[in-house]
Amino acid sequence: MRNVVLYLLLALLVLGCEKESGLTSKIELEDLYAIKDDPSDPVKHRVYELYSKYGIPVYFNDTIGKIFVKKDVTGKDVYRYETLDLSWGFTSYSQLKYSYEYMTDPDEQLTALGIIEEYLELAAKPLHPFNFFVTKSAKTIDIKDEEKIYKEGEYKIHFRTVLMTGDWTESQITSLPNEMMREMVKNKITNYKDLLAAFNSVSDRVWYGKSWAKLDPHWYDYVETTDKPSYYFSPSALSDTWYAINEFEPEELEEFRAALRLAMGQFGFVAGGQSSLYTPGDNEKDLVSYISEMLNRSRDEFIELWGESPLVMAKYEILYHIVADELGVKL
Structure with a gap:
């Protein structure tokens, strides 16, 4: 009798499981x-x-x-x-x-x-x-x-x-x-924290959000040898939509921009802050400017323009490893 009761309980348990499984949705x-x-x-x-x-x-x-x-x-x-x-x-x-x-x-x-x-x-x-x-x-x-x-x-x-x-x-x-x-x-x-920390450590922290002329007392020396206003010597001149671009002959503009890149590059920057008279305000703004510059140019073009600035190239190589090698972006 005891065995019969045990079998009945097992049968009810199996039926209950089958009934329950019939109510359960298999979510794909x-x-x-x-x-x-x-x-x-x-x-x-x-x-x-x-x-x-x-x-x-x-x-x-x-x-x-x-x-x-x-x-x-x-x-x-x-x-x-x-x-x-x-x-x-x-x-x-x-x-x-x-x-x-x-x-x-x-x-x-x-x-x-x-x-x-x-x-x-x-x-x-x-x-x-x-x-x-x-x-x-x-x-x-x-x-x-x-x-x-x-x-x-x-x-x-x-x-x-x-x-x-x-x-x-x-x-x-x-x-x-x-x-x-x-x-x-x-x-x-932002997922590559170690490499991003290395990028952020290249430019001295005190260089962010500062006037270019205060960081470099000789900032406007190049302009003194031309007939152009001193305030022209700013990151704005690197833009193809710069308002004064038509005041330069092609070779003159190329020389002007090359001098500007060297002046900016000594601090490891490829763009200015909100006001072109200042450096980027912080690491994030600096990072955004690098990403924009990298994605707009091939590797050879970037090196041709910025290759004489060791700090710029140090930052570039760190980001190149992430962007090109890890994320698969063709540069």
């Missing part, structure tokens, strides 16, 4: 993020083409799918809705509340997909995000109820998602892929 996250084709819809078809080529989904809504959980006591299906959580950062959870104005116009959506495709073609695979989320605008509210609005072509790189907002100007459509790549490189570089 890869299926959840997979994109299905819809040839009748130009936007969905383009999204599918990008997904097929790069393996990266693009969303125009933060609710990306639903997962079956179980049936309730009345027999109705119960689902859990999966949404994009942008509060996760590279090192923390921000606890921001997000709200969105969704992008619904097909023409705007196709413009967004064009920008994204150009970025994916431009950026090496280590710089590809897990997904893109495109909205008309977005708003965040922090724990102090302070708001921030993202709109008119702004973007923000999150831990897994690149958030983009619409209403792009023609110039933004052209420049955004390169701009986003620079920002992505900057975010990725």
Whole structure:
């Protein structure tokens, strides 16, 4: 009798486990993020083409799918809705509340997909995000109820998602892929803490945020041998949009810029601060200027322009190892 009771208990236990397993959903996250084709819809078809080529989904809504959980006591299906959580950062959870104005116009959506495709073609695979989320605008509210609005072509790189907002100007459509790549490189570089510390240690801490002329009493000596105003001798002269560029003959401008690079390079800087009369304000601003200069030039071009400045080249080699060797960016 005792054995019979034991067998009955075992049978009930097995049946209970089978019943429970029937209520349990096997969640396949890869299926959840997979994109299905819809040839009748130009936007969905383009999204599918990008997904097929790069393996990266693009969303125009933060609710990306639903997962079956179980049936309730009345027999109705119960689902859990999966949404994009942008509060996760590279090192923390921000606890921001997000709200969105969704992008619904097909023409705007196709413009967004064009920008994204150009970025994916431009950026090496280590710089590809897990997904893109495109909205008309977005708003965040922090724990102090302070708001921030993202709109008119702004973007923000999150831990897994690149958030983009619409209403792009023609110039933004052209420049955004390169701009986003620079920002992505900057975010990725922060993972290489030892190398970044080495970069930050090259230029003396006291050189940041200082007047060029105060750091170097002979700063304007070069200009004294020309007929140009002394204030021309500043990092602004390195820009192709500099207002005074037409006042120079080509060879004269080249010599002027070469002298300027040597003057800046003695401190290990390739750009100025907010005011061109000052050095970069801190290490982060210095890093951003290097990333921009590196991505705009080949390695040979960079060495040709800055190769006579040992501190600049020391910083460049540190970043080159990260950007080219680790992140796979072709320079």
